[in-house]
Amino acid sequence: MSKRSMHEDDPLEDFIRRDIIFDGAAKRVYVAGSGPAVIVMTEMPGISPQVARFSRWVRDAGFTVYMPSLFGRDGAVPTVEEGRAVLQRACVSAEFRAFAANASSPVTVWLRALARLAHQECGGPGVGAIGMCFTGNFALTMMLDPAMLAPVLAQPSLPFNDPGGIEMAPDELAAVRRRLDQEDLTVLAYRFDGDRICTAQRFAAYSRALGERFVARVLPDSAASRELSPFFEKVVGCPHSVVTAHLIDEAGQPTIAARDEILAFFAQRLAPRTHGQA
Template sequence: MTMHDVDGDPLEDFEHRRFAAEGTEKLVHVAGSGPAVVVMPEMPGISPDVLRFARWVRDAGFTVYVPSLFGVDGAYPRADEGTAVMKRACVSAEFRAFAGGGTSPVVTWLRALARLAHDECGGPGVGAVGMCFTGNFALTMTLEPSVVAPVLSQPSLPLDDPAGLEMTPEDAEAVRERFARDDLRALGLRFAGDRWCTGQRFAAYARLLGERFDGRVLDGDVANPEPPPFFRDVVGTPHSVVTAHLVDEEGHPTVEARDAIIAYLTERLVPVAR
């Protein structure tokens, strides 16, 4: 993946590292201190809004690892460029964008990244925040034992099955068993009226995990009415809870959703002094 464009976010407050695992090497942007949280980008890439969220997590006392999975790092999401990125991702061997494809192979690399992050940062485990195209990856990453705090923000895959889980039946059963064995919980967020992540998907997670899935739904009317062009023209509905459609005002429901994510990560990852 390429670094930022001239009018985007230069990521100057991040360390830029290459990480190779499972036969794949990718760029990862790292910042902060404390327990590790892997913040995966939404489509069409690591936008300034994704970086804003990552910095909020960093400033709350975590080390954030932001892997470059698609798009131009730091670029503002434009409609034509974002559409091209999405089309390339949909046919990439790394992703399973459509029903029947099973678990996306890129998750194997992401699990290795989580292992590295845990080795480097210590603590009870690692958090994983997935958004949109990567939303479900946070769940399948829990097949790596170090991942103990998965956050699924508007998970959108598979694109052609609103009730799909984007994982093989074997992985789904393994995830269910891991959650029960290690007393895990998953936090999910979506807007009502989101055509990319509907109530059917949250219902599927609830069937898989029962009360271990905490799915929260925000009123679509509270979404930022002026998101970047890709979200306005291509996404077309309230979608990105803590990035493009967040309204950065104290007490706003999207800011409260952001704070709920940070509180959940803190609860799961920060040891309580006794």
């Protein structure tokens, strides 16, 4: 993959644009690649050049990427004003549960339908997904659908008003735990040590709920990039986005190691099953 500037809007010209409708709700989905399906859910405030870069890495690793537009301006470098406006709209949107409610965001129903469609279109044993920041927990909720096999939680940040909360109904969380145990599956999760949005308390809550099925990775703050867009510098204000905004794209960097671990996780979980495998 050729290098692109992370400081200019990304035209996303190498993705196919599809408008997909489930239960009357239409969303733009950017699709690229071939192989088993992986759903990449953007962080706040939208599909930035860094989010698109991560999707291209997934595509180039041998997967079909489905990148739904959930909020913000697609491909844009986030500014402070625009980013804050997108965040404010999302926090009051009926599609999301930004604050503690012991319930999953309603948009996850649409995303589970997307996972089923992606599995039908791409085949293989199942689908992978990564959620980031605002969407960080969505990949776990999507485990309620049998098509989902490889969930990755990158700095899951909701609910905002409960640092130790999990954005999921207790009965759904229990159902996911049963499935993880029954099918011998795991959940990968990432955060920076000094992240004030995705806190240590939240990872502790996941560990209590999911036990050894929750595989946590905590990166040192020194591993985070300091070359940031205005939104991440002024609004986020702490090491946060492990494989996107705060990733350092250099060999040997901990954030690159995290990216490679995620790609290997998808490859292992979504590899075609040979005769005799469960």
